[in-house]
Amino acid sequence: MKNTNKSKSLDQIKKIIKEQKQARKEDDKITLTVSSGTCGQARGSMEVIDSLKETIEQKQLEDKVRVKVTGCHGFCEAEPNIIFQPDNIFYQHVKPKHSKDIIEKTALNKEILDQLLYTDPSTNEKAKKDEDISFYTKQERLVLGDNVLIDPTDINDYFSIGGYNSLLKTLETLNPEQVINTVKSSGIRGRGGAGFPTGIKWEFTRKAKSDEKYIICNADEGDPGAYMDRSLMEGNPHRVLEGMIIGAYAIGANQGFIYIRDEYPLALKNITLAIQQAKEFGLLGQNILDTGFGLEINIVKGAGAFVCGEETALIASVEGKVGEPKQRPPFPAVKGLWKKPTNINNVETWGNIPLIIEKGADWYSQIGTKDSKGTKIFSLVGKINNTGLVEVPMGITLREIIFDIGGGIPEGKKFKAVQTGGPSGGCLPAEKLDLPIDYESLTEAGSIMGSGGMIVMDENTCMVDVAKYFLNFLRDESCGKCLSCREGTQRMWEIVNKITEGNGKKGDIELLEELAYAVKDASMCGLGQTAANPVLSTLRYFRDEYEAHVVDKKCPAGVCKDLIRYIIIEDKCTGCMACIKPCPEDAITGELKKVHTLDENKCIRCGACYEACKFDAIKIE
Amino acid sequence: MNVQTDKVKSFINKYNCKQSALIAILQEIQAEYNYLPKNALIYVSQQLHIPLIDIIGVATFYSAFSLEPKGEHTVKVCMGTACHVRGGPKILEEFERRLEIESGHTTDDKQFSLDTVACLECCAIGPVVVVDENYHAQTSIRNVDTILKKYRKKEKKNEEHQ
Numbered sequence: 001m002k003n004t005n006k007s008k009s010l011d012q013i014k015k016i017i018k019e020q021k022q023a024r025k026e027d028d029k030i031t032l033t034v035s036s037g038t039c040g041q042a043r044g045s046m047e048v049i050d051s052l053k054e055t056i057e058q059k060q061l062e063d064k065v066r067v068k069v070t071g072c073h074g075f076c077e078a079e080p081n082i083i084f085q086p087d088n089i090f091y092q093h094v095k096p097k098h099s100k101d102i103i104e105k106t107a108l109n110k111e112i113l114d115q116l117l118y119t120d121p122s123t124n125e126k127a128k129k130d131e132d133i134s135f136y137t138k139q140e141r142l143v144l145g146d147n148v149l150i151d152p153t154d155i156n157d158y159f160s161i162g163g164y165n166s167l168l169k170t171l172e173t174l175n176p177e178q179v180i181n182t183v184k185s186s187g188i189r190g191r192g193g194a195g196f197p198t199g200i201k202w203e204f205t206r207k208a209k210s211d212e213k214y215i216i217c218n219a220d221e222g223d224p225g226a227y228m229d230r231s232l233m234e235g236n237p238h239r240v241l242e243g244m245i246i247g248a249y250a251i252g253a254n255q256g257f258i259y260i261r262d263e264y265p266l267a268l269k270n271i272t273l274a275i276q277q278a279k280e281f282g283l284l285g286q287n288i289l290d291t292g293f294g295l296e297i298n299i300v301k302g303a304g305a306f307v308c309g310e311e312t313a314l315i316a317s318v319e320g321k322v323g324e325p326k327q328r329p330p331f332p333a334v335k336g337l338w339k340k341p342t343n344i345n346n347v348e349t350w351g352n353i354p355l356i357i358e359k360g361a362d363w364y365s366q367i368g369t370k371d372s373k374g375t376k377i378f379s380l381v382g383k384i385n386n387t388g389l390v391e392v393p394m395g396i397t398l399r400e401i402i403f404d405i406g407g408g409i410p411e412g413k414k415f416k417a418v419q420t421g422g423p424s425g426g427c428l429p430a431e432k433l434d435l436p437i438d439y440e441s442l443t444e445a446g447s448i449m450g451s452g453g454m455i456v457m458d459e460n461t462c463m464v465d466v467a468k469y470f471l472n473f474l475r476d477e478s479c480g481k482c483l484s485c486r487e488g489t490q491r492m493w494e495i496v497n498k499i500t501e502g503n504g505k506k507g508d509i510e511l512l513e514e515l516a517y518a519v520k521d522a523s524m525c526g527l528g529q530t531a532a533n534p535v536l537s538t539l540r541y542f543r544d545e546y547e548a549h550v551v552d553k554k555c556p557a558g559v560c561k562d563l564i565r566y567i568i569i570e571d572k573c574t575g576c577m578a579c580i581k582p583c584p585e586d587a588i589t590g591e592l593k594k595v596h597t598l599d600e601n602k603c604i605r606c607g608a609c610y611e612a613c614k615f616d617a618i619k620i621e
Numbered sequence: 622m623n624v625q626t627d628k629v630k631s632f633i634n635k636y637n638c639k640q641s642a643l644i645a646i647l648q649e650i651q652a653e654y655n656y657l658p659k660n661a662l663i664y665v666s667q668q669l670h671i672p673l674i675d676i677i678g679v680a681t682f683y684s685a686f687s688l689e690p691k692g693e694h695t696v697k698v699c700m701g702t703a704c705h706v707r708g709g710p711k712i713l714e715e716f717e718r719r720l721e722i723e724s725g726h727t728t729d730d731k732q733f734s735l736d737t738v739a740c741l742e743c744c745a746i747g748p749v750v751v752v753d754e755n756y757h758a759q760t761s762i763r764n765v766d767t768i769l770k771k772y773r774k775k776e777k778k779n780e781e782h783q
């Protein structure tokens with residue numbers, strides 16, 4: 001790294017922010033922002049970027065058009081996508097071959113390329129701008145919205161949208177108590193799962209007596225199917241840092257850690273760079289902007305264990321040990337990392353802080369419901385048309401998220417359930433679609449807010465199989481310290497597995513329920529305490545599906561292998577032979593243009609023939 | 622595998638021989654050798670003054686570490702919730718059949734290791750499979766063989782070049 005003589009004072013940073021803002025205002029270049037988070041890159045955004053840049057160079061248009069590589073725009077379904085600035089034209093599924101037209105026709109001549117526009121699946125209408133797309137209209141992208149505007153690898157770009165202004169405001173006009181009071185009265189609660197009021201947690205750590213205090217950013221994001229933290233770290237790392245610096249100032253911590261999931265290379269790269277840049281500008285380090293307050297932030301890479309997202313296990317992991325949770329109290333606020341007071345918050349929680357400081361507690365607390373304030377980011381995935389990250393005000397209904405924003409279920413299938421809260425959460429049925437969501441309402445309904453995973457399931461999803469899936473995950477991830485959790489998740493999995501294999505007996509469901517409550521009550525950390533939720537919620541709303549497995553030995557959704565069979569519908573089979581080769585067991589025989597036969601005794605129910613048949617002639621029963 | 626003490630030593634030095642950096646040091650070793658060679662762990666144990674049994678404890682607790690050498694190519698099949706409801710398990714089974722190994726293992730010819738992961742963070746294009754660094758989107762049972770062939774072929778080509 002370069003030396004730190006670039007380090008600035010408060011006034012100098014203020015000046016830089018002003019200049020950068022002005023420069024953005026005066027900027028008359030057409031900017032093509034290409035969504036390029038992990039998910040965009042997996043779908044070829046880098047190739048698109050290269051070819052756009054090449055086209056601009058070839059045509060010598062560098063002073064008219066620029067390409068900006070941004071973090072993700074949240075609309076996974078439409079990746080790779082481009083949003084034009086200042087016009088907000090939205091192009092989806094862009095390929096390198098479109099570059100020439102995009103530059104020549106749209107960028108230079110405002111001509112719209114119809115084939116790259118998003119088409120609404122329900123109305124068949126084409127949308128020209130991001131604000132015309134139903135996926136975006138009902139969202140309130142207060143935290144994620146800036147992803148579109150900035151190059152996450154350039155601190156100046158963050159300055160140009162007023163970034164670090166909240167930190168300046170804090171250092172100049174607020175004392176630590178005032179910051180804590182603002183956060184308290186904003187009503188924000190932790191976005192990592194449990195929903196503990198953030199301001200109160202900060203106050204605990206501030207009041208704990210110690211020569212040394214720490215803050216930690218929890219970026220472990222272990223819920224399979226949730227990725228909002230990754231998106232924020234990748235697309236707007238300075239925002240998270242800004243939140244952390246403000247928090248450290250309020251709490252009185254001089255050392256911070258970011259515990260980041262092992263599988264997040266791009267987030268790791270961007271946050272590492274952001275720390276470096278913040279240091280160069282004097283926004284991090286021994287003496288921040290000459291105020292006498294100092295904070296160093298280090299990065300710790302997780303090593304792949306779900307339980308390490310739990311705060312006490314995370315602390316053990318930062319200390320280099322096996323990530324086993326500890327009994328609380330003492331809470332980390334009193335005795336945390338290296339036995340010193342430690343404040344842990346989730347990435348999204350930290351990311352909300354600059355907003356609260358900027359707009360004030362009153363403004364913030366008007367968003368949301370009585371006890372849940374602000375917005376929450378969800379990853380809307382599974383059997384849903386518009387897959388992506390959605391940021392919505394607390395209190396919105398599940399129906400609005402799934403049908404208005406998410407565009408409903410693909411292929412005209414029927415909605416069956418939505419799973420929130422990951423392995424600690426539950427599955428909610430259609431009757432709960434009009435539930436306004438906040439921390440309490442979700443808990444009451446048998447699920448939890450969790451970190452924001454929202455997995456939509458349709459008629460082809462088996463709820464017993466889903467319960468088995470989560471139990472399998474949990475028995476693997478249980479650290480094994482408590483007998484109830486270690487043995488309980490294993491035993492529950494065995495029972496559910498037996499049921500899905502068609503060997504369920506009368507009384508199994510009741511036994512499962514009993515076990516579930518035992519695990520809930522006797523386990524030490526959140527993993528065990530909530531491990532029963534997937535089972536209990538599916539039992540509560542989909543008991544008939546369990547019974548169909550146990551009593552009728554049927555899997556109504558056609559998922560559980562031992563309870564289904566594949567058959568050929570004679571009337572529909574054209575004898576095309578496409579199903580013969582894929583079958584690993586040579587179970588299908590037949591001649592060209594003659595009805596084929598499937599030998600059920602040989603069939604291992606792999607589903608390959610079902611996938612191969614273009615005539616819907618193979619049916620699951 | 623030939624483990625160079627110098628390399629391992631440099632990892633340890635990078636973290637000032639701190640005990641709390643054990644996980645970070647193991648991550649460096651894993652990245653270098655694709656697994657944790659036994660003599661590297663013994664060396665770390667001596668240098669950091671941590672009993673070997675505790676190091677093995679850490680190494681087996683976290684899924685990022687492997688005590689066995691990995692194959693030439695690593696196939697990771699997403700077992701996240703979103704991919705699960707879109708048929709991920711069927712894809713995994715097909716890989717297991719084609720490679721004749723169970724997930725978590727390596728083929729006898731050391732060409733492929735098969736693993737599952739919790740979520741590859743691109744749920745929109747599930748079921749997702751990553752081979753080495755390459756993403757394969759919306760995989761189907763039929764794709765599995767095609768995917769494997771691609772990497773097998775590369776292998777052969779390389780041999781021809783040599």
Ligand SMILES: Cc1cc2nc3c(=O)[nH]c(=O)nc-3n(C[C@H](O)[C@H](O)[C@H](O)COP(=O)(O)O)c2cc1C
Pocket residue numbers: 189190191192193194195196198218219220221222223306307308309310311312344345346347349350451525526527
């Ligand atoms: C098993 C388990 C896993 C957890 N995983 C995460 C996680 O991945 N990310 C996270 O922020 N919090 C996670 N938590 C919650 C943390 O323990 C802690 O409450 C949170 O980081 C506090 O931050 P917040 O108040 O900002 O939400 C997990 C909790 C449990 C019990």
Ligand code: SF4
Pocket residue numbers: 307324325477478479480481482483485486523524525526527528529
């Ligand atoms: S509840 Fe489970 S994961 Fe938590 S400490 Fe006990 S055994 Fe470990």
Ligand code: SF4
Pocket residue numbers: 566582583584585586587588598602603604605606607608609610
């Ligand atoms: S389900 Fe699989 S094994 Fe059974 S007939 Fe079809 S392809 Fe063959």
Ligand code: SF4
Pocket residue numbers: 568572573574575576577578579580590596612613614615616617618
């Ligand atoms: S693929 Fe379908 S239509 Fe073709 S032979 Fe098989 S069952 Fe018949």
Ligand code: FES
Pocket residue numbers: 035037039040072073074075076077079227231388389742743745
């Ligand atoms: S667009 Fe898919 S994760 Fe952001």
Ligand code: FES
Pocket residue numbers: 224225699700701702703704705739740741742743744745747748749
């Ligand atoms: S669940 Fe497979 S990529 Fe997320």
